[in-house]
Amino acid sequence: MMSRLIDYSGRNVLITGASSGIGRLLALRMAEKGARVALVARRRDQLEKVAEEIRAFGGEAVPLACDVGDREQVMAASTRAVEELGSIDVLVNNAGYGHHRHFLDWDLDDMERMMRVNYLGSLYFTKALLSAMVDRGRGWLVFIASVAGRIAPAEETAYAASKHAMVGLASSLSLEVEDAGVHVLTVLPGAIRTPFFDDEALARLPAVARKQMAEPEDLVDEIMVALVRGRRELTFPRWIASGYVAQAIAPGFTRRQVKKQTLVDPDGE
Numbered sequence: 622m623m624s625r626l627i628d629y630s631g632r633n634v635l636i637t638g639a640s641s642g643i644g645r646l647l648a649l650r651m652a653e654k655g656a657r658v659a660l661v662a663r664r665r666d667q668l669e670k671v672a673e674e675i676r677a678f679g680g681e682a683v684p685l686a687c688d689v690g691d692r693e694q695v696m697a698a699s700t701r702a703v704e705e706l707g708s709i710d711v712l713v714n715n716a717g718y719g720h721h722r723h724f725l726d727w728d729l730d731d732m733e734r735m736m737r738v739n740y741l742g743s744l745y746f747t748k749a750l751l752s753a754m755v756d757r758g759r760g761w762l763v764f765i766a767s768v769a770g771r772i773a774p775a776e777e778t779a780y781a782a783s784k785h786a787m788v789g790l791a792s793s794l795s796l797e798v799e800d801a802g803v804h805v806l807t808v809l810p811g812a813i814r815t816p817f818f819d820d821e822a823l824a825r826l827p828a829v830a831r832k833q834m835a836e837p838e839d840l841v842d843e844i845m846v847a848l849v850r851g852r853r854e855l856t857f858p859r860w861i862a863s864g865y866v867a868q869a870i871a872p873g874f875t876r877r878q879v880k881k882q883t884l885v886d887p888d889g890e
């Protein structure tokens with residue numbers, strides 16, 4: 622069963638990572654279309670700013686400061702969102718962060734934290750909000766994963782692992798809940814120009830990748846269209862999806878390409 626998300630009026634949306642980048646733009650876009658939005662992230666001041674932007678055009682937004690890697694905070698934020706808005710129709714699991722780092726130089730605490738924030742945060746929110754969607758026979762789950770969740774680049778071990786986990790969760794869940802009326806969309810973005818890339822990360826990106834960076838507004842356009850069409854997966858920019866075919870039919874070639882493009886020589890040689 623396919624479920625299209627066309628009309629946002631009267632719908633309640635919860636978006637994690639709504640203080641910046643892709644999450645902020647999605648929140649603004651869905652609110653413009655009439656949704657009431659719960660905005661989740663750690664920085665309360667930034668969430669307030671996004672909420673103000675939404676209220677400025679007559680929309681409704683509830684900022685909820687929460688560390689998505691903390692299970693208790695997620696449960697409390699989910700309860701607050703339902704109290705403030707009523708049942709949640711659309712959950713966007715978007716909060717996350719990444720680093721480019723050699724495995725041996727990567728602090729184990731940060732590797733654990735990345736899994737908690739990027740993967741477990743999505744699992745916690747889904748656990749908190751899915752059963753009510755199933756009971757109502759309607760709902761949408763959007764997982765903002767990454768191309769790194771399907772093709773693992775070098776020097777992104779912890780990040781790729783967290784996004785592979787997220788893609789696995791979303792793909793399996795989609796099979797389980799679609800007949801109950803809950804639609805799952807998995808989004809796999811390539812490099813998008815947002816604060817996700819700090820100066821260090823930008824410097825480590827190969828020049829070709831820097832040139833090919835896509836704009837977050839264009840990704841958000843595509844996500845909105847994917848929801849209208851009831852698509853289950855979106856890779857953006859679309860041409861990257863040809864890499865999945867290449868990986869399946871020419872794994873050795875693809876591996877060499879990915880290694881060449883993503884393994885940065887720490888000495889710059």
Ligand SMILES: NC(=O)c1ccc[n+]([C@@H]2O[C@H](COP(=O)([O-])OP(=O)(O)OC[C@H]3O[C@@H](n4cnc5c(N)ncnc54)[C@H](OP(=O)(O)O)[C@@H]3O)[C@@H](O)[C@H]2O)c1
Nearest residue numbers: 638640641642643662663664688689716717812813815817
């Ligand atoms: N930009 C890209 O090239 C790209 C590519 C593929 C996938 N993605 C994915 O897209 C998602 C959004 O990234 P973005 O590009 O929009 O980056 P961004 O501008 O840095 O936004 C990240 C968002 O996640 C929130 N966040 C981070 N840690 C959190 C935590 N522990 N608890 C709650 N919120 C947390 C941040 O808010 P606070 O700091 O206020 O908590 C912020 O709102 C991420 O999952 C990222 O992996 C991005």
